[in-house]
Amino acid sequence: xxxxxxxxxxxxxxxxxxxxxxxxxxxxxxxxxxxxxxxxxxxxxxxxxxxxxxxxxxxxxxxxxxxxxxxxxxxxxxxxxxxxxxxxxxxxxxxxxxxxxxxxxxxxxxxxxxxxxxxxxxxxxxxxxxxxxxxxxxxxxxxxxxxxxxxxxxxxxxxxxxxxxxxxxxxxxxxxxxxxxxxxxxxxxxxxxxxxxxxxxxxxxxxxxxxxxxxxxxxxxxxxxxxxxxxxxxxxxxxxxxxxxxxxxxxxxxxxxxxxxxxxxxxxxxxxxxxxxxxxxxxxxxxxxxxxxxxxxxxxxxxxxxxxxxxxxxxxxxxxxxxxxxxxxxxxxxxxxxxxxxxxxxxxxxxxxxxxxxxxxxxxxxxxxxxxxxxxxxxxxxxxxxxxxxxxxxxxxxxxxxxxxxxxxxxxxxxxxxxxxxxxxxxxxxxxxxxxxxxxxxxxxxxxxxxxxxxxxxxxxxxxxxxxxxxxxxxxxxxxxxx
Numbered sequence: 001x002x003x004x005x006x007x008x009x010x011x012x013x014x015x016x017x018x019x020x021x022x023x024x025x026x027x028x029x030x031x032x033x034x035x036x037x038x039x040x041x042x043x044x045x046x047x048x049x050x051x052x053x054x055x056x057x058x059x060x061x062x063x064x065x066x067x068x069x070x071x072x073x074x075x076x077x078x079x080x081x082x083x084x085x086x087x088x089x090x091x092x093x094x095x096x097x098x099x100x101x102x103x104x105x106x107x108x109x110x111x112x113x114x115x116x117x118x119x120x121x122x123x124x125x126x127x128x129x130x131x132x133x134x135x136x137x138x139x140x141x142x143x144x145x146x147x148x149x150x151x152x153x154x155x156x157x158x159x160x161x162x163x164x165x166x167x168x169x170x171x172x173x174x175x176x177x178x179x180x181x182x183x184x185x186x187x188x189x190x191x192x193x194x195x196x197x198x199x200x201x202x203x204x205x206x207x208x209x210x211x212x213x214x215x216x217x218x219x220x221x222x223x224x225x226x227x228x229x230x231x232x233x234x235x236x237x238x239x240x241x242x243x244x245x246x247x248x249x250x251x252x253x254x255x256x257x258x259x260x261x262x263x264x265x266x267x268x269x270x271x272x273x274x275x276x277x278x279x280x281x282x283x284x285x286x287x288x289x290x291x292x293x294x295x296x297x298x299x300x301x302x303x304x305x306x307x308x309x310x311x312x313x314x315x316x317x318x319x320x321x322x323x324x325x326x327x328x329x330x331x332x333x334x335x336x337x338x339x340x341x342x343x344x345x346x347x348x349x350x351x352x353x354x355x356x357x358x359x360x361x362x363x364x365x366x367x368x369x370x371x372x373x374x375x376x377x378x379x380x381x382x383x384x385x386x387x388x389x390x391x392x393x394x395x396x397x398x399x400x401x402x403x404x405x406x407x408x409x410x411x412x413x414x415x416x417x418x419x420x421x422x423x424x425x426x427x428x429x430x431x432x433x434x435x436x437x438x439x440x441x442x443x444x445x446x447x448x449x450x451x452x453x454x455x456x457x458x459x460x461x462x463x464x465x466x467x468x469x470x471x472x473x474x475x476x477x478x479x480x481x482x483x
Contacts, residue, residue, distance in 0.1 A: 188381025
Protein backbone atom coordinates (compact mmCIF):
# COMPACT_ATOMS: atom_id res chain seq x y z
CA UNK A 1 0.00 0.00 0.00
CA UNK A 2 1.29 3.44 -0.95
CA UNK A 3 2.08 5.64 2.08
CA UNK A 4 0.02 8.73 2.67
CA UNK A 5 1.26 11.65 0.63
CA UNK A 6 2.30 13.62 3.71
CA UNK A 7 4.37 10.68 4.92
CA UNK A 8 6.13 10.38 1.56
CA UNK A 9 6.99 14.09 1.57
CA UNK A 10 8.33 13.78 5.12
CA UNK A 11 10.53 10.94 3.89
CA UNK A 12 11.74 13.08 1.00
CA UNK A 13 12.61 15.98 3.29
CA UNK A 14 14.56 13.63 5.56
CA UNK A 15 16.70 12.04 2.84
CA UNK A 16 17.66 15.14 0.83
CA UNK A 17 20.88 16.28 2.51
CA UNK A 18 23.16 19.25 1.87
CA UNK A 19 25.13 17.60 -0.94
CA UNK A 20 23.18 14.51 -1.99
CA UNK A 21 20.32 12.12 -1.21
CA UNK A 22 20.82 9.37 1.36
CA UNK A 23 18.19 7.03 2.84
CA UNK A 24 17.25 3.51 3.92
CA UNK A 25 16.21 1.27 1.05
CA UNK A 26 12.44 0.77 0.78
CA UNK A 27 11.83 2.68 3.99
CA UNK A 28 12.83 6.29 3.42
CA UNK A 29 14.13 5.78 -0.14
CA UNK A 30 11.57 4.11 -2.44
CA UNK A 31 11.04 3.59 -6.16
CA UNK A 32 8.24 6.16 -6.09
CA UNK A 33 10.42 8.84 -4.51
CA UNK A 34 13.28 8.05 -6.90
CA UNK A 35 11.02 8.39 -9.96
CA UNK A 36 9.78 11.74 -8.68
CA UNK A 37 13.38 12.90 -8.20
CA UNK A 38 14.18 11.81 -11.75
CA UNK A 39 11.34 13.92 -13.12
CA UNK A 40 12.28 16.84 -10.88
CA UNK A 41 15.94 16.63 -11.95
CA UNK A 42 14.95 16.99 -15.61
CA UNK A 43 12.57 19.86 -14.89
CA UNK A 44 15.01 21.80 -12.73
CA UNK A 45 17.87 21.44 -15.21
CA UNK A 46 15.57 22.09 -18.17
CA UNK A 47 16.78 18.87 -19.78
CA UNK A 48 13.66 18.32 -21.93
CA UNK A 49 14.95 17.00 -25.27
CA UNK A 50 18.49 16.61 -23.91
CA UNK A 51 20.51 13.69 -22.56
CA UNK A 52 21.28 12.81 -18.96
CA UNK A 53 23.55 10.02 -17.70
CA UNK A 54 22.64 7.57 -14.94
CA UNK A 55 25.15 5.26 -13.24
CA UNK A 56 24.97 2.97 -10.22
CA UNK A 57 27.14 1.01 -7.80
CA UNK A 58 26.96 -2.67 -6.80
CA UNK A 59 24.30 -2.42 -4.08
CA UNK A 60 21.36 -4.77 -4.67
CA UNK A 61 18.89 -1.88 -4.91
CA UNK A 62 20.99 0.31 -7.20
CA UNK A 63 19.99 -1.11 -10.63
CA UNK A 64 16.30 -0.92 -9.67
CA UNK A 65 16.62 2.65 -8.46
CA UNK A 66 18.54 3.66 -11.59
CA UNK A 67 15.68 2.29 -13.71
CA UNK A 68 13.08 4.10 -11.58
CA UNK A 69 14.97 7.38 -11.91
CA UNK A 70 15.28 6.90 -15.68
CA UNK A 71 11.55 6.23 -15.94
CA UNK A 72 10.69 9.50 -14.22
CA UNK A 73 13.26 11.41 -16.27
CA UNK A 74 12.00 9.98 -19.57
CA UNK A 75 8.40 10.92 -18.78
CA UNK A 76 9.61 14.51 -18.54
CA UNK A 77 11.30 14.31 -21.95
CA UNK A 78 14.98 13.56 -21.24
CA UNK A 79 16.92 10.93 -23.14
CA UNK A 80 18.77 8.69 -20.67
CA UNK A 81 22.25 7.25 -21.06
CA UNK A 82 22.44 4.22 -18.77
CA UNK A 83 26.05 3.81 -17.65
CA UNK A 84 25.40 0.63 -15.66
CA UNK A 85 27.88 -0.42 -12.98
CA UNK A 86 30.43 2.32 -12.39
CA UNK A 87 32.25 4.37 -9.79
CA UNK A 88 31.10 7.85 -8.85
CA UNK A 89 34.06 9.44 -10.61
CA UNK A 90 33.12 7.51 -13.76
CA UNK A 91 29.83 9.43 -13.73
CA UNK A 92 31.85 12.64 -13.41
CA UNK A 93 33.87 11.52 -16.41
CA UNK A 94 30.68 10.87 -18.37
CA UNK A 95 29.24 14.23 -17.33
CA UNK A 96 32.42 16.08 -18.29
CA UNK A 97 33.33 14.15 -21.43
CA UNK A 98 29.80 14.10 -22.86
CA UNK A 99 28.84 17.49 -21.34
CA UNK A 100 25.60 16.11 -19.90
CA UNK A 101 23.99 16.16 -16.43
CA UNK A 102 24.57 12.93 -14.50
CA UNK A 103 23.43 11.08 -11.41
CA UNK A 104 25.04 8.26 -9.46
CA UNK A 105 23.18 5.78 -7.28
CA UNK A 106 25.34 4.98 -4.29
CA UNK A 107 25.44 5.36 -0.53
CA UNK A 108 29.23 5.58 -0.70
CA UNK A 109 30.63 4.23 2.58
CA UNK A 110 27.28 3.71 4.33
CA UNK A 111 26.07 0.21 5.33
CA UNK A 112 24.25 -2.09 2.91
CA UNK A 113 20.77 -1.01 4.04
CA UNK A 114 21.36 2.48 2.64
CA UNK A 115 21.35 3.93 -0.85
CA UNK A 116 21.43 7.42 -2.27
CA UNK A 117 21.96 9.73 -5.22
CA UNK A 118 24.76 12.13 -6.17
CA UNK A 119 23.82 14.78 -8.75
CA UNK A 120 25.88 16.69 -11.32
CA UNK A 121 25.07 19.35 -13.85
CA UNK A 122 26.73 19.09 -17.25
CA UNK A 123 30.49 19.34 -17.11
CA UNK A 124 30.54 17.50 -13.76
CA UNK A 125 29.42 20.60 -11.88
CA UNK A 126 28.17 19.76 -8.42
CA UNK A 127 24.63 20.30 -7.16
CA UNK A 128 24.06 21.09 -3.49
CA UNK A 129 21.20 22.50 -1.45
CA UNK A 130 22.52 25.96 -2.35
CA UNK A 131 22.69 25.29 -6.10
CA UNK A 132 19.53 23.41 -7.05
CA UNK A 133 19.09 20.37 -4.80
CA UNK A 134 16.47 22.07 -2.66
CA UNK A 135 14.52 22.97 -5.79
CA UNK A 136 14.77 19.39 -7.06
CA UNK A 137 13.42 18.18 -3.72
CA UNK A 138 10.50 20.61 -3.85
CA UNK A 139 9.62 19.69 -7.43
CA UNK A 140 9.66 16.00 -6.48
CA UNK A 141 7.42 16.76 -3.50
CA UNK A 142 4.93 18.43 -5.84
CA UNK A 143 4.71 15.28 -7.96
CA UNK A 144 4.30 13.11 -4.89
CA UNK A 145 1.48 15.29 -3.50
CA UNK A 146 -0.40 15.65 -6.76
CA UNK A 147 -2.83 12.90 -5.73
CA UNK A 148 -2.00 10.42 -8.48
CA UNK A 149 1.03 8.66 -7.01
CA UNK A 150 0.75 4.97 -6.24
CA UNK A 151 0.02 3.78 -9.75
CA UNK A 152 2.22 1.58 -11.91
CA UNK A 153 5.90 2.56 -11.94
CA UNK A 154 6.35 6.23 -12.76
CA UNK A 155 2.87 6.63 -14.26
CA UNK A 156 1.93 9.16 -11.58
CA UNK A 157 4.33 11.66 -13.23
CA UNK A 158 2.68 13.69 -16.04
CA UNK A 159 4.24 12.71 -19.35
CA UNK A 160 5.30 15.20 -22.02
CA UNK A 161 4.29 14.62 -25.63
CA UNK A 162 7.71 13.36 -26.69
CA UNK A 163 9.01 11.11 -23.95
CA UNK A 164 12.71 10.37 -23.78
CA UNK A 165 14.54 7.34 -25.06
CA UNK A 166 17.24 5.24 -23.42
CA UNK A 167 20.61 3.90 -24.54
CA UNK A 168 23.40 1.96 -22.85
CA UNK A 169 26.99 3.20 -22.67
CA UNK A 170 30.06 1.72 -20.97
CA UNK A 171 32.54 4.51 -20.19
CA UNK A 172 35.12 2.46 -18.25
CA UNK A 173 37.70 2.29 -21.04
CA UNK A 174 37.41 6.01 -21.76
CA UNK A 175 37.66 6.80 -18.09
CA UNK A 176 40.80 4.69 -17.70
CA UNK A 177 42.40 6.28 -20.75
CA UNK A 178 41.62 9.76 -19.42
CA UNK A 179 43.34 9.05 -16.11
CA UNK A 180 46.35 7.49 -17.82
CA UNK A 181 46.65 10.66 -19.91
CA UNK A 182 46.78 12.80 -16.75
CA UNK A 183 49.36 10.77 -14.78
CA UNK A 184 52.03 8.81 -16.62
CA UNK A 185 53.04 5.70 -14.70
CA UNK A 186 54.81 3.98 -17.58
CA UNK A 187 58.33 4.97 -16.50
CA UNK A 188 58.16 4.45 -12.71
CA UNK A 189 60.18 1.74 -10.99
CA UNK A 190 58.33 -1.56 -10.41
CA UNK A 191 55.88 -1.25 -7.50
CA UNK A 192 53.89 -3.84 -5.56
CA UNK A 193 50.57 -2.48 -4.30
CA UNK A 194 47.89 -4.13 -2.20
CA UNK A 195 44.48 -2.68 -3.05
CA UNK A 196 41.46 -3.16 -0.78
CA UNK A 197 38.34 -2.44 -2.81
CA UNK A 198 36.06 -3.30 0.11
CA UNK A 199 33.78 -5.22 -2.29
CA UNK A 200 33.00 -1.83 -3.83
CA UNK A 201 33.45 -0.27 -7.25
CA UNK A 202 37.25 -0.18 -6.96
CA UNK A 203 37.02 -3.86 -7.87
CA UNK A 204 35.92 -2.72 -11.32
CA UNK A 205 38.00 0.42 -11.82
CA UNK A 206 41.40 -0.63 -10.45
CA UNK A 207 41.94 -3.48 -12.95
CA UNK A 208 41.01 -1.08 -15.76
CA UNK A 209 43.20 1.84 -14.70
CA UNK A 210 46.20 0.16 -13.11
CA UNK A 211 45.92 -3.12 -15.04
CA UNK A 212 45.04 -4.20 -18.55
CA UNK A 213 41.31 -4.93 -18.15
CA UNK A 214 40.38 -1.93 -20.33
CA UNK A 215 42.84 -2.89 -23.05
CA UNK A 216 45.53 -0.41 -22.02
CA UNK A 217 49.27 -1.26 -21.93
CA UNK A 218 50.68 -2.99 -18.89
CA UNK A 219 52.18 -0.76 -16.20
CA UNK A 220 55.11 -1.55 -13.87
CA UNK A 221 52.55 -1.93 -11.08
CA UNK A 222 51.74 -5.31 -9.54
CA UNK A 223 48.32 -5.16 -7.90
CA UNK A 224 47.59 -7.60 -5.09
CA UNK A 225 43.78 -7.57 -4.87
CA UNK A 226 41.80 -7.64 -1.66
CA UNK A 227 37.99 -7.91 -1.77
CA UNK A 228 37.59 -7.08 -5.48
CA UNK A 229 34.33 -9.04 -5.75
CA UNK A 230 31.45 -6.58 -6.22
CA UNK A 231 29.10 -7.23 -3.32
CA UNK A 232 26.78 -4.59 -1.91
CA UNK A 233 26.29 -6.57 1.30
CA UNK A 234 29.96 -5.82 2.20
CA UNK A 235 30.72 -9.30 3.60
CA UNK A 236 34.28 -8.49 4.74
CA UNK A 237 34.07 -5.00 6.23
CA UNK A 238 32.27 -1.73 5.60
CA UNK A 239 33.65 0.14 2.62
CA UNK A 240 34.60 3.10 4.78
CA UNK A 241 38.40 3.44 5.04
CA UNK A 242 38.02 6.51 7.22
CA UNK A 243 37.28 4.12 10.11
CA UNK A 244 40.54 2.55 11.34
CA UNK A 245 38.92 -0.87 11.82
CA UNK A 246 38.27 -1.08 8.09
CA UNK A 247 41.96 -0.62 7.27
CA UNK A 248 43.21 -3.53 9.38
CA UNK A 249 43.01 -6.16 6.63
CA UNK A 250 44.89 -3.91 4.21
CA UNK A 251 47.57 -3.08 6.76
CA UNK A 252 48.17 -6.75 7.49
CA UNK A 253 48.24 -7.65 3.80
CA UNK A 254 50.80 -4.95 2.96
CA UNK A 255 53.18 -6.25 5.60
CA UNK A 256 52.49 -9.92 4.79
CA UNK A 257 53.19 -9.48 1.06
CA UNK A 258 56.13 -7.13 1.57
CA UNK A 259 54.35 -4.61 -0.64
CA UNK A 260 55.54 -1.06 -1.23
CA UNK A 261 52.21 0.44 -0.19
CA UNK A 262 48.49 -0.15 0.05
CA UNK A 263 45.40 1.62 -1.28
CA UNK A 264 41.88 1.44 0.16
CA UNK A 265 38.79 2.68 -1.69
CA UNK A 266 35.35 3.43 -0.31
CA UNK A 267 32.19 1.86 -1.73
CA UNK A 268 31.76 4.10 -4.76
CA UNK A 269 35.56 4.40 -5.22
CA UNK A 270 35.70 8.19 -5.27
CA UNK A 271 37.86 8.33 -2.11
CA UNK A 272 41.23 6.64 -1.68
CA UNK A 273 43.31 6.10 1.47
CA UNK A 274 47.00 5.20 1.45
CA UNK A 275 48.99 2.86 3.71
CA UNK A 276 52.80 2.80 3.77
CA UNK A 277 55.08 -0.25 3.62
CA UNK A 278 54.94 -0.63 7.41
CA UNK A 279 51.15 -0.75 7.38
CA UNK A 280 50.77 2.76 8.79
CA UNK A 281 48.09 5.02 7.28
CA UNK A 282 49.30 8.05 5.36
CA UNK A 283 47.34 11.05 6.56
CA UNK A 284 45.01 12.43 3.83
CA UNK A 285 46.50 15.88 4.50
CA UNK A 286 49.92 14.46 3.61
CA UNK A 287 48.44 13.04 0.40
CA UNK A 288 46.94 16.47 -0.31
CA UNK A 289 50.35 18.11 0.16
CA UNK A 290 52.08 15.57 -2.13
CA UNK A 291 49.54 15.91 -4.92
CA UNK A 292 49.38 19.70 -4.56
CA UNK A 293 53.14 19.95 -4.98
CA UNK A 294 53.04 17.75 -8.09
CA UNK A 295 50.25 19.77 -9.69
CA UNK A 296 51.90 23.10 -8.85
CA UNK A 297 55.16 21.88 -10.38
CA UNK A 298 53.38 20.59 -13.48
CA UNK A 299 51.82 23.96 -14.36
CA UNK A 300 54.73 26.14 -13.16
CA UNK A 301 55.38 29.04 -15.52
CA UNK A 302 52.22 28.49 -17.57
CA UNK A 303 49.83 30.75 -15.68
CA UNK A 304 50.17 34.04 -13.79
CA UNK A 305 48.86 32.60 -10.52
CA UNK A 306 48.39 29.00 -9.44
CA UNK A 307 45.63 28.39 -6.90
CA UNK A 308 45.22 25.29 -4.75
CA UNK A 309 42.24 24.71 -2.45
CA UNK A 310 42.27 22.98 0.91
CA UNK A 311 39.43 22.68 3.37
CA UNK A 312 39.76 24.20 6.79
CA UNK A 313 40.48 20.94 8.65
CA UNK A 314 43.52 19.89 6.63
CA UNK A 315 46.88 20.04 8.37
CA UNK A 316 48.86 23.29 8.43
CA UNK A 317 51.51 21.49 6.32
CA UNK A 318 49.16 21.70 3.33
CA UNK A 319 49.06 25.49 3.29
CA UNK A 320 52.79 25.65 4.06
CA UNK A 321 53.59 23.33 1.13
CA UNK A 322 51.41 25.27 -1.30
CA UNK A 323 52.86 28.63 -0.29
CA UNK A 324 56.48 27.40 -0.32
CA UNK A 325 55.95 26.16 -3.88
CA UNK A 326 54.93 29.66 -4.99
CA UNK A 327 51.19 29.02 -5.30
CA UNK A 328 48.19 30.58 -3.59
CA UNK A 329 46.46 28.52 -0.90
CA UNK A 330 42.70 29.12 -0.60
CA UNK A 331 40.94 27.78 2.49
CA UNK A 332 37.42 26.44 1.97
CA UNK A 333 34.47 24.98 3.79
CA UNK A 334 33.99 21.21 3.94
CA UNK A 335 31.85 19.56 1.25
CA UNK A 336 32.35 18.24 -2.27
CA UNK A 337 29.71 20.35 -4.05
CA UNK A 338 30.99 23.52 -2.38
CA UNK A 339 34.58 22.77 -3.35
CA UNK A 340 33.63 21.95 -6.94
CA UNK A 341 32.01 25.37 -7.17
CA UNK A 342 35.12 26.96 -5.65
CA UNK A 343 37.36 25.08 -8.10
CA UNK A 344 35.53 26.75 -10.99
CA UNK A 345 35.34 30.14 -9.31
CA UNK A 346 39.08 30.31 -8.60
CA UNK A 347 40.45 28.25 -11.50
CA UNK A 348 42.32 26.15 -8.93
CA UNK A 349 44.56 23.44 -10.34
CA UNK A 350 43.87 21.12 -7.40
CA UNK A 351 41.91 20.86 -4.18
CA UNK A 352 42.13 18.49 -1.24
CA UNK A 353 40.01 17.57 1.77
CA UNK A 354 41.04 15.83 4.96
CA UNK A 355 38.28 13.28 4.24
CA UNK A 356 40.32 12.02 1.24
CA UNK A 357 38.35 13.77 -1.49
CA UNK A 358 40.75 15.18 -4.09
CA UNK A 359 39.71 17.58 -6.87
CA UNK A 360 41.44 18.19 -10.20
CA UNK A 361 41.02 21.03 -12.69
CA UNK A 362 41.93 18.64 -15.50
CA UNK A 363 39.09 16.34 -14.40
CA UNK A 364 36.45 19.06 -14.74
CA UNK A 365 37.10 20.21 -11.17
CA UNK A 366 35.56 17.01 -9.81
CA UNK A 367 36.96 14.69 -7.17
CA UNK A 368 38.74 11.49 -8.13
CA UNK A 369 40.36 9.18 -5.60
CA UNK A 370 41.93 7.00 -8.27
CA UNK A 371 43.69 9.99 -9.80
CA UNK A 372 45.08 11.00 -6.40
CA UNK A 373 46.34 7.44 -5.89
CA UNK A 374 48.08 7.58 -9.26
CA UNK A 375 49.86 10.78 -8.24
CA UNK A 376 51.11 9.07 -5.08
CA UNK A 377 52.30 6.08 -7.14
CA UNK A 378 54.07 8.40 -9.57
CA UNK A 379 55.78 10.42 -6.86
CA UNK A 380 56.83 7.28 -5.02
CA UNK A 381 57.86 5.45 -8.18
CA UNK A 382 60.23 8.17 -9.37
CA UNK A 383 62.46 7.93 -6.28
CA UNK A 384 63.97 5.09 -4.27
CA UNK A 385 62.95 5.83 -0.67
CA UNK A 386 60.15 4.02 1.21
CA UNK A 387 56.73 5.61 1.36
CA UNK A 388 57.01 5.97 5.13
CA UNK A 389 59.70 8.62 4.64
CA UNK A 390 57.44 10.63 2.33
CA UNK A 391 54.56 10.27 4.76
CA UNK A 392 56.68 11.44 7.70
CA UNK A 393 57.96 14.44 5.73
CA UNK A 394 54.43 15.67 5.14
CA UNK A 395 53.13 14.88 8.64
CA UNK A 396 55.27 17.09 10.89
CA UNK A 397 52.53 18.05 13.33
CA UNK A 398 50.23 16.24 15.77
CA UNK A 399 46.61 15.73 14.70
CA UNK A 400 43.74 14.38 16.76
CA UNK A 401 41.73 12.94 13.92
CA UNK A 402 38.00 13.66 13.82
CA UNK A 403 36.24 13.06 17.14
CA UNK A 404 32.43 13.02 17.26
CA UNK A 405 30.37 13.94 20.32
CA UNK A 406 26.60 13.79 20.70
CA UNK A 407 25.46 17.35 21.41
CA UNK A 408 21.84 18.47 21.59
CA UNK A 409 22.55 22.17 22.22
CA UNK A 410 25.25 23.29 19.77
CA UNK A 411 24.99 27.06 20.52
CA UNK A 412 25.57 26.37 24.22
CA UNK A 413 28.67 24.31 23.43
CA UNK A 414 29.97 27.11 21.19
CA UNK A 415 29.36 29.64 23.95
CA UNK A 416 31.36 27.57 26.45
CA UNK A 417 34.25 27.34 23.98
CA UNK A 418 34.26 31.04 23.13
CA UNK A 419 34.06 32.06 26.78
CA UNK A 420 36.95 29.80 27.72
CA UNK A 421 39.29 30.77 24.87
CA UNK A 422 38.55 34.51 24.61
CA UNK A 423 41.83 36.38 24.99
CA UNK A 424 43.80 33.22 24.23
CA UNK A 425 42.79 32.67 20.61
CA UNK A 426 41.32 34.02 17.39
CA UNK A 427 37.93 32.81 16.15
CA UNK A 428 36.42 32.41 12.70
CA UNK A 429 33.15 30.89 11.50
CA UNK A 430 33.89 29.96 7.89
CA UNK A 431 32.58 26.47 8.68
CA UNK A 432 31.55 25.76 12.24
CA UNK A 433 33.92 27.40 14.71
CA UNK A 434 37.69 27.48 14.21
CA UNK A 435 39.82 28.56 17.16
CA UNK A 436 43.51 29.40 16.63
CA UNK A 437 45.78 29.93 19.59
CA UNK A 438 47.61 33.24 20.07
CA UNK A 439 50.70 31.29 21.01
CA UNK A 440 53.48 33.74 20.19
CA UNK A 441 56.70 31.82 20.74
CA UNK A 442 54.82 28.84 22.18
CA UNK A 443 53.95 25.77 20.05
CA UNK A 444 51.03 26.56 17.72
CA UNK A 445 47.60 24.94 18.02
CA UNK A 446 44.19 25.22 16.44
CA UNK A 447 40.91 23.33 16.46
CA UNK A 448 37.65 23.26 14.56
CA UNK A 449 34.22 22.16 15.74
CA UNK A 450 31.49 21.61 13.15
CA UNK A 451 27.95 20.28 13.54
CA UNK A 452 26.95 17.28 11.46
CA UNK A 453 24.41 17.93 8.69
CA UNK A 454 22.48 14.77 9.52
CA UNK A 455 23.00 13.86 13.19
CA UNK A 456 23.10 15.65 16.60
CA UNK A 457 26.89 15.51 16.57
CA UNK A 458 29.72 17.99 16.91
CA UNK A 459 32.89 17.03 15.03
CA UNK A 460 36.19 18.09 16.58
CA UNK A 461 39.56 18.29 14.81
CA UNK A 462 42.68 19.48 16.65
CA UNK A 463 46.21 20.11 15.40
CA UNK A 464 49.25 21.32 17.29
CA UNK A 465 52.97 21.63 16.86
CA UNK A 466 53.59 18.93 19.47
CA UNK A 467 51.66 15.89 20.67
CA UNK A 468 51.66 17.18 24.22
CA UNK A 469 49.94 20.43 23.24
CA UNK A 470 47.49 18.64 20.94
CA UNK A 471 46.40 16.28 23.73
CA UNK A 472 46.00 19.15 26.18
CA UNK A 473 43.85 21.20 23.80
CA UNK A 474 41.88 18.16 22.64
CA UNK A 475 40.94 17.10 26.16
CA UNK A 476 40.07 20.64 27.22
CA UNK A 477 37.77 21.16 24.23
CA UNK A 478 36.09 17.77 24.61
CA UNK A 479 35.24 18.66 28.22
CA UNK A 480 33.67 21.90 27.01
CA UNK A 481 31.75 20.22 24.16
CA UNK A 482 30.34 17.50 26.39
CA UNK A 483 29.43 19.91 29.13
